[in-house]
Amino acid sequence: MAAGLNNEYMALCLVLMISSFGLCLVSTRAELRRFEQPAKTDGTLSFLVLGDWGRKGAFNQSEVALQMGRIGEKLDIDFVVSTGDNFYDDGLTGEQDKAFEESFTQIYTAKSLQKQWYSVLGNHDYRGNAEAQLSLHLRKIDSRWLCLRSFIVDAELAEIFFVDTTPFVQSYFTDAEGHTYDWRGIGSPRAYIANLIKDLKLALSESSAKWKIVVGHHSIRSIGHHGDTKELVSKLLPILKANKVDFYMNGHDHCLEHIGDAESPIQFLTSGAGSKAWRGDIKKQKTGGLKFFYDGQGFMSVQLTQDAAEIAFYDVSGNVLHRWTTTKLLYSSI
Structure with a gap:
């Protein structure tokens, strides 16, 4: 009897904690946490995608934010997706770091951007206090903020699978180039990646969403400065193909980019131009399926209906x- 009461108490505490997030956490057999994001009453969905942005307004971050507000109002967006590297150069120093407000709250002030922001961590975020970005304290400062390592947003028309890609990259562990990474919460990277892949496989295989979207910080296909991420090509790409994922969206390369895949319907979309760009700093090798590349600052919009994107x-x-x-x-017939 006491054990049953303890279980009920723990469940109640969990409900209260979830309520404080202002979001609905839904149970799932996979370990990835799931959040509900209602679509519009007509069943459509629209959102903006931005990456590599947090520079306290510098390097055209404020100008990009201004245009995001304008386009966000025009499209009546439902939320914003951040593909990581949220705060430069080395993430946040802690929960009290003023850079959070100086690079986020005080920059994205447009009315249309006062929606939920779903964010993943980038490699620069791991160079600071990564745990700080995951904390409830930041949501008390700005309720729009939701950053987790890996999670799912169920937006009815689409399911968006956010993947923590930084621990996949071996060089961050073997040759950190003088940087210090905050690996708390990761433990053994091999076990962490194996569990994440297992959970992602299960979640994707169970998904019945019209559109399947995966978001990570690092690119799978890119002709930008960093190029393809070999670890994602070998470990993540086969899962996306096997589960008929429609889009993989990322940042990391400071550009806007669209690459198709000759062997599957997956479209690779890079939106990492939220502030500082690398003009002219691109890979010289040819990448099949390249449809668009721009190495200046900017952002991306996504509009979904039952039949089209x-x-x-x-x-x-x-x-x-x-x-x-x-x-x-x-798209399904390719």
Whole structure:
């Protein structure tokens, strides 16, 4: 009897903790935490994607934020996705670090951007106090903020699977180039990655969403400065192909980029141009399926219906650089 009461008490505490997030956490057989994000009443979904941004407004971050607000209002966005490297150069020093407000709260002030932000950690975030970005304290400062290592957003029309890609990269452990990474919560990287892959496989295989989207910080396919991430090509890409994922979205390379895959319907979309760009700093090798590349600052929008997806890239002035639409019927038949 006492054990039953203890279990009920623990369950109640969990409900209260979830309620403080202002979001609904739904049970799932996979270990990945799941959050519900309602679509619009007409069943459509729209959101912005931004990466590599937190520089206290510098390097055109404020200008990009201004245009995000304008486009966000025009599209009536439901939320914002951050692909990581949220705070430069070395993440946050702790929960009280003023850089959180100086690079986030005080920059993304437009009314249309006062929606939920779903964020993953990038390699620069791991160079600081990574645990700070995951803490409930930041949500008390700004309720829009939700950053976890790996999790799922169930947006009815789409399921978005956020993956912690930094621990996949072996060089961060073997040759940190003078940087110190905060690996608390990771333990054995091999076991961490194995468990994450197992959970992701299960979640993807059980998904019945019309659109499947995976978000990580590091690129799988890119002609940008960093190029392909070999560990993701070998460990993550086969899972995406096997489960008919529609889009893989990432940051890391400070550019806007769209690459198709010759062997599957997956589209690789890089949106890592939230502030400082690397003009002209690209890989010289050819990458099959390249549809668009821009090495200036900007961001991406995604609009989904039952039958179609429209992707658009915008520059720092809000100009449309590349717009691409695909139908779900065509996409599924590739």
